[in-house]
Amino acid sequence: MASSTAPAPTRPAAPTTRSGATATADATAARPAVPSHRAVRISLAALRALLAWTFLWPFLDKLFGLGFATPSEKSVLNGGSPTEGFLFHGTKGPFAHAFDSVAGAWWLDLLFMLGLLGVGLAFALGIGMRAATAACALMMASMWLVTLQPATNPITDDHWMIALAAVVLTVCRAGDHFGLGAAWRRTPLVRRFGLLA
Template sequence: MLTKTAARALAVLRYATGFVFLWAFADKTFGLGYSTPSAKAWINGGSPTKGFLANVDVGPLQNFFHTIAGTWYANWLFMLGLLGIGLALTAGIGLRIAAASGTLMMAGMWLAEFPPAGSTNPLIDYHIIYAAVLIVLALAYAGHTWGLGRSWAKLPFVRRNRWLI
């Protein structure tokens, strides 16, 4: 059982993590100038995956990541993942799907940088921490506090398909 304070702390963590994903989506889509200049925005013909994946210069999957860098399917899957995970977290619904897909996305990004270059830890970096956060939020039903998770879980379709919680 979570205390009310712990449930609220998890809700804050859920919103903050959701904002990380939504911000990455918005910056890569519109080129807000933080990590993506407007000239390289997705709406201006830029590729949200090419810069990261084409510059992978370490690890056993280097050639694979170079092959998919900038492809239409990598761009669309990445951007839909950022948007979907961000929306699910901020709304507090579908946290199991968000945790599974977000963990898969973070694992892929971790592998693209493996071994973590310039890291003080050869195994754990922010990708692993984000994946752990996503899993904890889903397992703790963090969408029930300050979110739509409780109402979502009562929908007949969701009750029949518990993996949608």
């Protein structure tokens, strides 16, 4: 008698699961892109340093009266106002006198000097760049508003470029390149309050 062999039972196909490698790749893709090319990293670091100095220099000049934009007798340390001269004599256009009522006010002078120092240090160190970018954009928009129209262009001027440079540096995580950005983001404070990154 011929023997018959029963067909082996077919195992149900295992459900398809996403591997750890795929999940990691998806998670990586979801994070902001960080440039990896050395030339790009160096360029971003240089731009970050340049932007930091753009804010730190006027802070130092106005604080000590170094004789460039601010003479010694009009320095903050000698009782001068960092906002009064600009708001009264350096503005033009339809919003030239929008802030005349607060020009030279102590609280505006304080906010302006803290803004220059805070934005400058944030970009110099590569930390807190999100908040610094928001402050930078607000300061640049205010300055642009009271100088309409710019002398060399009917719409845009360097205030726009400074604000956009700050945004680009933050999006590209330029603080990670020759800065403290990566270490700063790992601190418990920044993990809790993302705006400080």
